[in-house]
Amino acid sequence: MSSHHWRNQNVDMRDIAKAAGVSSATVSRVINGSNLVHPDTAERVHKVIKKLKFIPNGSATTLKYGRSSTYGLIIPDITNPFFPEFIRSFESILVENGQDMLMATTDLHPSKMQRTIHRMLVRKVDGIALLASEIETEPIEALIHHRVPLVTMDRRQLAPSLSDVAIDNAGGMNDAIRHLKELGHKRIGYIGGSKGLTISDHRLHAFILAMRAAKLPVNPNFIKAGNYRIAGGETAMAAILGMKRRPTAVVTANDLTAIGALRVMHKAGVSAPEDFSIIGFDNIELSDVIFPPLTTITLPRPNLAEMFFHALDLLRKEPNGIGKQFWAKTGLIIRSSTGPARRGS
Amino acid sequence: MSSHHWRNQNVDMRDIAKAAGVSSATVSRVINGSNLVHPDTAERVHKVIKKLKFIPNGSATTLKYGRSSTYGLIIPDITNPFFPEFIRSFESILVENGQDMLMATTDLHPSKMQRTIHRMLVRKVDGIALLASEIETEPIEALIHHRVPLVTMDRRQLAPSLSDVAIDNAGGMNDAIRHLKELGHKRIGYIGGSKGLTISDHRLHAFILAMRAAKLPVNPNFIKAGNYRIAGGETAMAAILGMKRRPTAVVTANDLTAIGALRVMHKAGVSAPEDFSIIGFDNIELSDVIFPPLTTITLPRPNLAEMFFHALDLLRKEPNGIGKQFWAKTGLIIRSSTGPARRGS
DNA sequence: ATGAAAGCGCTAACAG
């Protein structure tokens, strides 16, 4: 029983070097797959590494390089199924590219953001994917100052080391409105996201433009705010059902909102699609599971994740480049929550 | 325009020290809130830090200490709402305690686990919360070897630096069976989780014991396997509905399974609770949103997250201590998917 | 193809 027993948690490269009869420089080369090492030497080193269960200390590498092979991901609300579905794709891409993921949630608290970003800077992340919209400019300026690549979602502002993935709301929204128009709907409402977020504004704007393009009247009374959650959809739909002259269909800012709306309708004995048509946004998995299966505007998470990674990767490789604007496509998935407008409506 | 302009991304402690007229040791003390610094000095240093937008380089600290103030979290499937709800609580506790979270998904691939754990060891995580059950012993031995605290879920094996949070399935399961018995159900089935996972075995076992405790017969034909997802619940329930003499109620291994079962029932015109009673497990938020709202065995995520953190923290503080067994309580939430057994059933 | 040595930025003795 050698004295190794007591310190086996701290095998380092020099231990490997010694045991393999080489220098630590060679060990480093072997680990990083350098081709200027003799195959025999490499094999010998590999064996020692395995035998001693050596695991390199990433913090030393990070210290040397100033980069950590880690990306930060900041999301507003992990409880909205949209985000887990995104995370799954994003994480999988990161792992394929040898990167790790540091995740943080803001829970829609702008104040948390500042601290979150600071923590990520301390960790020397190679970049940050920011899917939360409740952004103040201050933390963003910190990132720009430190030249850390940042990619935002649907914020549509660019700067050096700041790119953006915008959502092409218009595509799906036009399809949605055309679809409803073909079904005979004329009075179409909209239940939006939380007020004050750029992403909400963009989506609402796309709705209005689509209505105009379809030559349908936009009635401000038919436009309600939600909060991207079920409860918000419930409240808004309750208000709509309470109106004397109400719309015959609504589009919502996301699927959770639509689900909330459906719940209220169900309780009120208003059924979709017979009495009222409803269209969601996101196409979360759940939207095909509920009853009735939801007609929705799809925003595919794998594409989105791919775009974020690509945008981040470009910025990382070109530290002085200005950011780029990306566009994520949307489309319409027709299921069963939309149907012909009631006669006489 | 000074030459600073070109290198402002690399302000370090010595720069701060110089600008504040102190040594870097003092700067370090100020940052770490040491009380052996004169308040005036501290204030001066703080000002310089702010002015120069200094952010300490965590990798140097990690290198020095061998600890990273980061915990790893490994989950099987982020798409199951149980996990996001857990993550939210866990992350929030970590942030309160100055820790970051490195997250990884296994997607039920045992092979991914090995690499994931290796990556986390490279990052010098202070510990790992492992909620995935498809575990092989090899990666776990690696962790034990490297003395990295590990806390598993419902695996019920302990070792030095290995603790476990077991789920007290019995508590909720007994309540569930008693509840069904009181409603007059005698033929009660069970739709389990994926085969071969210890967590599935424990849960099934709890069901069987609860049935015996209630002096109800356990019919092996009424016990089906699922996969913790909606599709698994659908398949299993379809099989059950196809039986000539079927149970009048089932308990499922998780809420998603129950939701799948409800879907199939709905399509088959079998309604809950009138024709058939069903009980889920987990109490995910969704279970109160679907129709009918699901009676379910609750496993509160905040408690669970708290236990994992606590277990991890204990191991970290006592590196040579043996692990501890923790128990997470369960209970029954009665909603609307359970009702009286049909007459003559 | 391999080795020697400097240095990434921070912290904690130790010395004053």
Next chain:
DNA sequence: CTGTTAGCGCTTTCAT
């Protein structure tokens, strides 16, 4: 209360 210094483990010139 403050400064000096060594060193955490790895990578990478620069030699050989």
